[in-house]
Amino acid sequence: xxxxxxxxxxxxxxDPELDQRLSDELDxxxxxxxRGTRPARELTVRLLDDEGGLAAGVSGWTWGLAAGIAxxxxxxxxxxxxxxxxxxxxFEAAARARGCAHVFVTSFTFQAPGFYERRGYREIFRWxxxxxxxxxxxxxxxxx
Numbered sequence: 001x002x003x004x005x006x007x008x009x010x011x012x013x014x015d016p017e018l019d020q021r022l023s024d025e026l027d028x029x030x031x032x033x034x035r036g037t038r039p040a041r042e043l044t045v046r047l048l049d050d051e052g053g054l055a056a057g058v059s060g061w062t063w064g065l066a067a068g069i070a071x072x073x074x075x076x077x078x079x080x081x082x083x084x085x086x087x088x089x090x091f092e093a094a095a096r097a098r099g100c101a102h103v104f105v106t107s108f109t110f111q112a113p114g115f116y117e118r119r120g121y122r123e124i125f126r127w128x129x130x131x132x133x134x135x136x137x138x139x140x141x142x143x144x
């Protein structure tokens with residue numbers, strides 16, 4: 001869409017090039033605003049079964065005093081075996097080693113907010129009606 005401002009709007013779907021550009025630009029802004037703080041770094045933990053297959057995993061990041069969990073997954077046939085707790089223990093230990101004081105995570109009500117609460121996370125915000133009218137996006141935090 002063109003308008004009189006001289007800018008053109010392009011709406012699309014997945015755009016890895018745009019995602020990378022936005023990430024790079026925001027990294028530059030963040031670095032300038034937090035001089036002396038190490039840049040954000042990814043942090044992942046994998047749990048592999050005897051055959052080397054992925055049984056569970058967590059991915060996230062650390063930046064300054066904060067760590068964030070982006071995704072946690074435990075394979076259906078291994079749920080209830082303590083792998084989720086093991087993932088969090090390893091993630092939190094690595095975050096502590098990087099100097100983090102707290103961890104943030106979000107979980108939809110149909111996922112695992114209760115699991116995180118049992119592991120010492122406390123709800124700090126709930127966004128009702130996401131992704132559907134009868135569900136919520138629960139934001140949690142844990143002090144390390």
